[in-house]
Amino acid sequence: MTTDTTTKDTAPGATAPGETVLDARGVTMRFGGLTAVRGVDLTVNAGEIVGLIGPNGAGKTTFFNCLTGLYVPTEGEVRYKGNVLPPKSFKVTAAGIARTFQNIRLFANMTVLENVLVGRHTRTKEGFWSAVLRGPGFHKAEKASRDRAMELLRFVGLDHKSEHLARNLPYGEQRKLEIARALASEPGLLLLDEPTAGMNPQETRTTEELVFAIRDMGIAVLVIEHDMRFIFNLCDRVAVLVQGEKLVEGDSATVQGDERVVAAYLGEPFEDAPGAEEVAEVEAAEAHAEAAEAHAETAEPDAEAAEAAETAETDADTTADAADTTTDAAPGKENDR
Ligand SMILES: Nc1ncnc2c1ncn2[C@@H]1O[C@H](COP(=O)(O)OP(=O)(O)OP(=O)(O)O)[C@@H](O)[C@H]1O
Numbered sequence: 001m002t003t004d005t006t007t008k009d010t011a012p013g014a015t016a017p018g019e020t021v022l023d024a025r026g027v028t029m030r031f032g033g034l035t036a037v038r039g040v041d042l043t044v045n046a047g048e049i050v051g052l053i054g055p056n057g058a059g060k061t062t063f064f065n066c067l068t069g070l071y072v073p074t075e076g077e078v079r080y081k082g083n084v085l086p087p088k089s090f091k092v093t094a095a096g097i098a099r100t101f102q103n104i105r106l107f108a109n110m111t112v113l114e115n116v117l118v119g120r121h122t123r124t125k126e127g128f129w130s131a132v133l134r135g136p137g138f139h140k141a142e143k144a145s146r147d148r149a150m151e152l153l154r155f156v157g158l159d160h161k162s163e164h165l166a167r168n169l170p171y172g173e174q175r176k177l178e179i180a181r182a183l184a185s186e187p188g189l190l191l192l193d194e195p196t197a198g199m200n201p202q203e204t205r206t207t208e209e210l211v212f213a214i215r216d217m218g219i220a221v222l223v224i225e226h227d228m229r230f231i232f233n234l235c236d237r238v239a240v241l242v243q244g245e246k247l248v249e250g251d252s253a254t255v256q257g258d259e260r261v262v263a264a265y266l267g268e269p270f271e272d273a274p275g276a277e278e279v280a281e282v283e284a285a286e287a288h289a290e291a292a293e294a295h296a297e298t299a300e301p302d303a304e305a306a307e308a309a310e311t312a313e314t315d316a317d318t319t320a321d322a323a324d325t326t327t328d329a330a331p332g333k334e335n336d337r
Contacts, residue, residue: 012186014218015046019081021189021220022067022097027076029062036062038244039076042222044189049211049221051231053255054241055265060224061102063241064191067222068092068099081188098187100178102194102224108167112158112177115166116149119184152180156210172203179210183219190214192223196230208234232256240264 015021022044029037037059044050052060065071067078069085069092078085085092098119107115153159156176161169166177175195182190192211196204204227211234215221225231231238232252239249242264248255255261 011183011188011214011217011219015081015188015220019046020044021046021048021081022222023079023082024063024067025077025079027063027066027073027078029059029066029071030074036244037066037073037241040241040244040246042239042246042249044220044222046218046220047215048236049215049223049234051235051238052222052224052241053226053228053231053238054247058241059244060241061193062244064099064193064222064224067191068097093185093187096186096188097191098182098185098189099191100175100182100193100195102197104171104174104178106166106174106177106181108165110166111163112153112166112169113146113149113162115177116152116180116184117145119181120145120149149180149184152183155183155213156180157206172199175199175207176210179214183214187219189220189222192221192225194224194226196225196227204230 020043022042024040024042027037027040027042028035040059040063042050042052042063052063054060062071066073066076067085069087069089072087080092080095080097083095085095085097107118110118150159150162153162156179158169158173158176158180161173166174169177175198179190179192179195195211196207199207208230211221211223223231223234232255235252237249238252238255240247240255240258240261247264248258248261250258
């Protein structure tokens with residue numbers, strides 16, 4: 001069965017056109033002495049798909065974690081639809097931001113349907129006693145949840161596998177199930193962390209269609225991905241992080257044409273690169289160390305020469321002494337000459 005991305009339904013968490021969904025300002029995250037994210041500003045507006053790219057270790061996932069309450073930024077502020085986000089991930093989910101993870105985090109021994117139902121817990125109002133007593137309200141809510149979960153499974157093309165254990169799904173389908181589970185919390189913003197990692201080209205193409213369909217339902221999307229073709233096909237805007245700082249932001253053509261982005265990916269230094277000060281410091285320290293080494297090397301031969309000269313001098317003295325001794329020992333020799 002294929003993904004049913006033809007639905008034109010508006011998602012319950014959909015955002016009105018023109019509204020700013022996400023507004024991150026000056027987000028900085030330090031781990032001890034390491035600044036993983038430094039003063040990053042980023043907005044995502046209703047109806048947009050925004051990409052976040054950057055070389056390994058650039059701080060993309062750390063930035064995501066700051067947006068979803070997993071980390072409390074050391075500095076900066078994150079607003080969702082105008083409100084500052086609470087510093088707890090379940091509260092962020094309840095507010096309307098859902099995410100998937102770089103390393104798939106499904107409940108492996110639960111069924112596909114159960115995984116999606118878990119994703120709905122922030123939207124179900126039935127409390128503990130309702131669940132224990134199992135009154136009519138509980139049954140009604142449970143049925144509504146199951147219906148919505150099946151709808152989402154149909155949307156990602158997994159309804160025929162609803163009773164399979166999550167761990168038995170192929171890798172690409174596990175990623176789709178993660179998306180369905182994230183959608184179950186009825187978000188207004190979906191964050192996808194490397195949604196096509198490990199997928200074949202066909203699966204990647206299907207995921208692309210799926211993300212467009214999510215956007216068409218009124219859910220804004222922020223996506224981290226290393227697959228550049230996927231990113232540039234998909235995104236309205238792309239932000240590039242390098243060494244924790246936002247280097248460039250713009251549409252696909254602008255970013256692709258920026259030589260600093262190419263240089264950052266190839267690991268080539270360029271003027272005013274983020275972290276340039278640190279790089280300059282390291283280079284200066286290396287140059288200093290090299291100069292000191294070179295000096296030591298040139299100084300060494302002199303020392304050797306001095307030592308050799310000293311040894312030669314000692315040898316000469318010894319020889320002379322020996323000669324003197326010989327002379328002394330054989331007084332008759334001089335007479336022999
Ligand atoms: N919890 C942590 N404690 C200490 N350092 C961390 C922590 N999380 C991330 N880092 C460091 O922060 C930097 C950014 O890491 P991050 O995972 O955010 O990069 P990334 O751009 O997502 O990389 P990748 O593309 O490889 O996933 C790295 O140097 C990483 O080692």
